[in-house]
Amino acid sequence: xxxxxxxxxxxxxxxxxxxxxxxxxxxxxxxxxxxxxxxxxxxxxxxxxxxxxxxxxxxxxxxxxxxxxxxxxxxxxxxxxxxxxxxxxxxxxxxxxxxxxxxxxxxxxxxxxxxxxxxxxxxxxxxxxxxxxxxxxxxxxxxxxxxxxxxxxxxxxxxxxxxxxxxxxxxxxxxxxxxxxxxxxxxxxxxxxxxxxxxxxxxxxxxxxxxxxxxxxxxxxxxxxxxxxxxxxxxxxxxxxxxxxxxxxxxxxxxxxxxxxxxxxxxxxxxxxxxxxxxxxxxxxxxxxxxxxxxxxxxxxxxxxxxxxxxxxxxxxxxxxxxxxxxxxxxxxxxxxxxxxxxxxxxxxxxxxxxxxxxxxxxxxxxxxxxxxxxxxxxxxxxxxxxxxxxxxxxx
Amino acid sequence: xxxxxxxxxxxxxxxxxxxxxxxxxxxxxxxxxxxxxxxxxxxxxxxxxxxxxxxxxxxxxxxxxxxxxxxxxxxxxxxxxxxxxxxxxx
Numbered sequence: 033x034x035x036x037x038x039x040x041x042x043x044x045x046x047x048x049x050x051x052x053x054x055x056x057x058x059x060x061x062x063x064x065x066x067x068x069x070x071x072x073x074x075x076x077x078x079x080x081x082x083x084x085x086x087x088x089x090x091x092x093x094x095x096x097x098x099x100x101x102x103x104x105x106x107x108x109x110x111x112x113x114x115x116x117x118x119x120x121x122x123x124x125x126x127x128x129x130x131x132x133x134x135x136x137x138x139x140x141x142x143x144x145x146x147x148x149x150x151x152x153x154x155x156x157x158x159x160x161x162x163x164x165x166x167x168x169x170x171x172x173x174x175x176x177x178x179x180x181x182x183x184x185x186x187x188x189x190x191x192x193x194x195x196x197x198x199x200x201x202x203x204x205x206x207x208x209x210x211x212x213x214x215x216x217x218x219x220x221x222x223x224x225x226x227x228x229x230x231x232x233x234x235x236x237x238x239x240x241x242x243x244x245x246x247x248x249x250x251x252x253x254x255x256x257x258x259x260x261x262x263x264x265x266x267x268x269x270x271x272x273x274x275x276x277x278x279x280x281x282x283x284x285x286x287x288x289x290x291x292x293x294x295x296x297x298x299x300x301x302x303x304x305x306x307x308x309x310x311x312x313x314x315x316x317x318x319x320x321x322x323x324x325x326x327x328x329x330x331x332x333x334x335x336x337x338x339x340x341x342x343x344x345x346x347x348x349x350x351x352x353x354x355x356x357x358x359x360x361x362x363x364x365x366x367x368x369x370x371x372x373x374x375x376x377x378x379x380x381x382x383x384x385x386x387x388x389x390x391x392x393x394x395x396x397x398x399x400x401x402x403x404x405x406x407x408x409x410x411x412x413x414x415x416x417x418x419x420x421x422x423x424x425x426x427x428x
Numbered sequence: 429x430x431x432x433x434x435x436x437x438x439x440x441x442x443x444x445x446x447x448x449x450x451x452x453x454x455x456x457x458x459x460x461x462x463x464x465x466x467x468x469x470x471x472x473x474x475x476x477x478x479x480x481x482x483x484x485x486x487x488x489x490x491x492x493x494x495x496x497x498x499x500x501x502x503x504x505x506x507x508x509x510x511x512x513x514x515x516x517x518x
Contacts, residue, residue: 302440302473318439318470323452330439330449333472341472345441391442391477391485398445 038187039267039378039422040070040136043233045241047197047257049080056084057195057258060092064100070134071099074260076148076195078119078126084256087116087127095131105131105144109178110170130193132262139185139264143193146178149214151193153183156229157222160189185264190236192221197257198240202247212247233261267422269293270377272370274300274344275385275404276307277428286428287311289383290338296373299335301344304385309335316341327364340373342366345392345401352411355418379422380415384408386427432467433510435503436489440473443486447499451486457500462511 048055061072073095077087098108116125128147143151153160162181202208240259248254271294277286287308290297299305314336322331330343350367354360360371392401415421437451455468477485483496
């Protein structure tokens with residue numbers, strides 16, 4: 033089951049050098065090898081603004097492509113360094129990089145660093161050193177040393193890497209004569225995790241970046257600030273059951289999936305809810321007061337000991353459409369509750385009964401109802417492609 | 429005190445599209461004299477829309493009795509048979 037494989041929560045926060053319209057750091061990531069490999073690249077271009085962004089963006093783009101196609105790292109780095117345009121002012125071409133290449137199933141990772149502050153691996157609050165670290169130097173670029181670290185991420189570990197806008201924050205101020213440094217950032221992250229052990233990658237990266245900024249004089253961004261956090265954690269599983277099973281004798285196996293095995297369960301469909309209440313000896317509570325605020329969809333209800341219950345096809349169609357247009361500000365309550373649950377989950381298990389309700393095909397209905405399977409296919413596609421969710425599909 | 433009348437409204441897809449959305453607001457339309465005499469419930473689905481012998485969606489149940497093609501007007505009329513509005517005392 034995908035629920036057994038840890039989930040890679042990868043987020044970053046970037047703050048732009050004061051007075052510039054573009055960030056001189058760039059971050060990109062990609063999935064490779066059929067989604068089993070996460071590759072993330074952070075680069076800090078020389079200087080700031082558009083010129084720096086160009087250098088950084090060229091570096092991340094090339095590095096990502098070279099990594100995806102498994103090109104040797106030394107040769108890749110040489111090509112990158114050869115390709116970067118030379119700065120007119122400084123007569124050099126330069127962009128740092130940190131590349132993280134991780135197998136999502138095992139947590140085995142390699143970090144390649146050139147010029148950026150060294151990464152931090154945390155297990156809870158404890159820092160984990162890499163078990164192997166070696167230096168690689170190109171003959172043609174002897175001053176650009178690369179460090180290659182091998183590490184093992186366990187479920188719950190975090191990997192933090194940043195640009196020097198973080199570690200050099202506060203430089204020259206009374207408190208941080210030499211800047212916040214890696215040690216300051218490490219202590220801050222450990223303290224935050226101690227206070228909030230499940231802090232998300234997004235919140236942690238934002239906290240670090242903004243704290244770095246706050247250490248600068250007048251809270252200014254005197255350099256571009258980027259912080260990336262990779263949180264390798266237990267996935268949150270949402271199971272959506274919709275549609276009655278094709279064979280009635282499968283009802284109890286179908287209903288059992290509402291009772292156990294997921295962090296959260298949503299039932300979409302009145303008949304589906306009836307089958308589950310019958311099999312699990314529970315009941316649905318629908319609050320008629322919700323009608324007034326339920327918008328253009330039937331109101332959601334609650335099934336005792338299970339979770340949210342909504343109408344089926346109309347609600348799922350709305351959810352899918354909202355996901356496709358990336359906006360659910362005006363969505364009715366039932367759809368919005370499903371969307372919120374989806375947002376907070378990593379793995380979406382769609383359990384789909386395939387029995388067709390003939391009444392739904394009545395041409396006299398005011399609008400065309402989608403066939404459940406078509407909606408589910410659309411939902412799966414948008415969740416996987418646009419929202420990086422792992423989706424499983426089980427038909428009954 | 430007489431038993432309350434149980435009015436159940438189907439909120440399934442077909443019923444909802446064919447008028448249950450409006451039926452769910454019935455509490456607001458009941459005469460004051462009936463308000464304490466009718467309990468309104470929303471049901472996820474009564475599974476009746478595929479049956480052809482009992483009318484069309486939307487469906488309601490009044491004290492267990494199924495009623496098809498339900499509208500606010502027809503439900504009011506059905507309730508009025510069970511709950512005549514007593515003339516105000518002079």
